[in-house]
Amino acid sequence: MFLCLSNINLEILYLNNLIFCLVINIWADKRAFLHLIKNIMKLSLFFLFSILISISSHATNYYVSTNGSNTNSGLSLGLSWATLQYASDHVVAGDCVLVANGTYVGCYIDVTGTAAKPIVFKAIGTNVVINQPNGTTNDGINVENCDWIVIDGFRVINQPRTGIRVVKADNCVVRNNFCDNNARWGILTGFAENIIIEYNECSNSQAEHGIYFSNSADNPIIRYNKCHHNSNCGIHMNGDVSLGGDGIITNARVEGNIIYENGTGGGSGINCDGVSNSIILNNLLYANHASGISLYQIDGGAASTNNKVFNNTIINASNARWCLNITDNSTGNTVLNNILINQNTARGSITISANSLTNFSSNNNIVVNKMSKDDGNTILNLANWQSSGYDVNSLLAVAQTSIFVNPAGADFHLLSASQAIDNGSALVSSVVLKDMELNNRPQGAGYDMGCYEYMPPTSVPENFTDNDCTVFPNPATTTLMVTMNDERALEIYNMTGQLLNTYRLSKGSHAIDISHLASGLYLIRSGKAGKKLVVK
Numbered sequence: 001m002f003l004c005l006s007n008i009n010l011e012i013l014y015l016n017n018l019i020f021c022l023v024i025n026i027w028a029d030k031r032a033f034l035h036l037i038k039n040i041m042k043l044s045l046f047f048l049f050s051i052l053i054s055i056s057s058h059a060t061n062y063y064v065s066t067n068g069s070n071t072n073s074g075l076s077l078g079l080s081w082a083t084l085q086y087a088s089d090h091v092v093a094g095d096c097v098l099v100a101n102g103t104y105v106g107c108y109i110d111v112t113g114t115a116a117k118p119i120v121f122k123a124i125g126t127n128v129v130i131n132q133p134n135g136t137t138n139d140g141i142n143v144e145n146c147d148w149i150v151i152d153g154f155r156v157i158n159q160p161r162t163g164i165r166v167v168k169a170d171n172c173v174v175r176n177n178f179c180d181n182n183a184r185w186g187i188l189t190g191f192a193e194n195i196i197i198e199y200n201e202c203s204n205s206q207a208e209h210g211i212y213f214s215n216s217a218d219n220p221i222i223r224y225n226k227c228h229h230n231s232n233c234g235i236h237m238n239g240d241v242s243l244g245g246d247g248i249i250t251n252a253r254v255e256g257n258i259i260y261e262n263g264t265g266g267g268s269g270i271n272c273d274g275v276s277n278s279i280i281l282n283n284l285l286y287a288n289h290a291s292g293i294s295l296y297q298i299d300g301g302a303a304s305t306n307n308k309v310f311n312n313t314i315i316n317a318s319n320a321r322w323c324l325n326i327t328d329n330s331t332g333n334t335v336l337n338n339i340l341i342n343q344n345t346a347r348g349s350i351t352i353s354a355n356s357l358t359n360f361s362s363n364n365n366i367v368v369n370k371m372s373k374d375d376g377n378t379i380l381n382l383a384n385w386q387s388s389g390y391d392v393n394s395l396l397a398v399a400q401t402s403i404f405v406n407p408a409g410a411d412f413h414l415l416s417a418s419q420a421i422d423n424g425s426a427l428v429s430s431v432v433l434k435d436m437e438l439n440n441r442p443q444g445a446g447y448d449m450g451c452y453e454y455m456p457p458t459s460v461p462e463n464f465t466d467n468d469c470t471v472f473p474n475p476a477t478t479t480l481m482v483t484m485n486d487e488r489a490l491e492i493y494n495m496t497g498q499l500l501n502t503y504r505l506s507k508g509s510h511a512i513d514i515s516h517l518a519s520g521l522y523l524i525r526s527g528k529a530g531k532k533l534v535v536k
Contacts, residue, residue, distance in 0.1 A: 084104050123154050123176075228258075254279070255279070357373060
């Protein structure tokens with residue numbers, strides 16, 4: 001699919017190779033432009049294509065806007081309600097609340113949806129701001145004692161406690177939100193089973209963490225979030241047995257998160273207290289100032305046992321602690337295919353307590369030459385560590401500039417000659433099917449180490465079908481609106497095939513900031529990883 005956006009009023013074109021082409025504010029001769037497209041993509045079939053935003057069907061769609069009134073019906077934008085709280089007080093299972101751009105007071109949600117009819121609160125603009133707490137708690141959006149709620153697309157800032165709080169609420173989804181400068185947490189959950197926290201950005205939490213999954217609850221999915229500049233942890237999981245329940249979090253999946261510049265107040269990029277039988281994979285952690293990933297027991301009801309730590313890239317800051325920290329009888333953990341580089345020369349890649357060594361397995365990692373098997377009291381070089389049976393196929397890290405594309409610029413994609421390529425273990429194959437950008441693993445003769453699988457830079461990947469997504473407007477200047485019909489990555493390439501940006505998008509509508517792109521012609525790929533097409 002080609003989407004041509006230009007100031008020459010060129011029609012939207014639908015082509016048989018099903019790849020988007022985007023022109024941003026370009027003035028050009030129409031015939032020359034079409035000739036360029038023909039030569040680049042070698043296509044021949046052109047159709048007119050109109051793009052629509054589609055919103056999932058619900059029992060009733062209600063609207064909220066700053067110029068609305070709570071005496072209105074709420075059934076259209078012109079008859080919108082004025083406040084989020086009024087909307088939350090009047091919805092029932094299956095309803096969707098669509099919120100227009102503007103600044104709002106938060107809301108307290110305590111009405112329950114169902115599996116077939118969740119209740120959805122969705123921002124329909126890119127600047128739906130909640131800067132005052134709801135009238136009941138010190139949080140922006142509070143979901144409590146209700147299930148099957150979706151919170152999607154809000155900017156929740158400057159709250160006296162939490163941006164978005166979900167407590168005693170199961171099967172909820174918190175996605176696409178921006179939570180910044182909140183006093184304690186960006187997103188907090190408590191006793192919330194089967195929650196999905198995805199595609200959020202949580203930054204500048206003043207006292208504690210970006211995302212905090214707390215109390216006795218199982219089956220959380222925490223994926224594709226960006227957590228940065230929080231005082232303590234980027235992501236903190238704590239079973240906290242003192243508050244009731246078994247105090248154990250099981251079957252967590254923490255995947256594809258980007259976590260950086262956290263921990264000036266302590267903690268870890270990813271902190272696990274009482275977390276068991278869980279998977280931590282494809283995460284990128286860099287420039288964090290405390291620990292990288294920690295598995296332990298302080299408040300949890302048991303130690304953090306039998307977890308899989310696979311294909312993460314961890315680059316600790318020069319004042320940080322260990323990249324991977326395992327203590328407190330946290331046995332049975334498996335560590336494969338990670339890049340564990342510590343820029344603090346006094347610390348190293350892996351420290352584990354002696355009482356956590358039972359059934360501990362670590363291999364095929366890139367590490368620095370400092371390890372410990374007595375909780376940091378004795379430092380071992382890699383050779384001595386290997387003599388104990390650990391990391392026998394692991395590699396000492398060479399210079400970062402020989403591993404990554406641009407580590408100084410926080411681009412940790414792999415260079416074509418990177419030591420991480422094809423040196424991973426295939427033992428992860430049942431768990432690690434894709435990398436953090438949804439590219440299939442492996443691409444070469446073996447699995448790559450770290451969160452990114454190496455992709456040849458000259459290939460423009462796969463096709464996709466016309467009903468997978470819609471993109472508008474025409475022309476585009478600063479913002480591109482994308483509606484996905486399933487979860488996938490969207491990639492922007494220049495005309496040489498160089499990948500410029502990758503966005504991991506959930507099902508639904510998204511606003512993509514393209515203000516950083518110069519005027520010109522770009523290719524947009526949106527497709528499920530694993531179906532590749534090289535266009536030459």
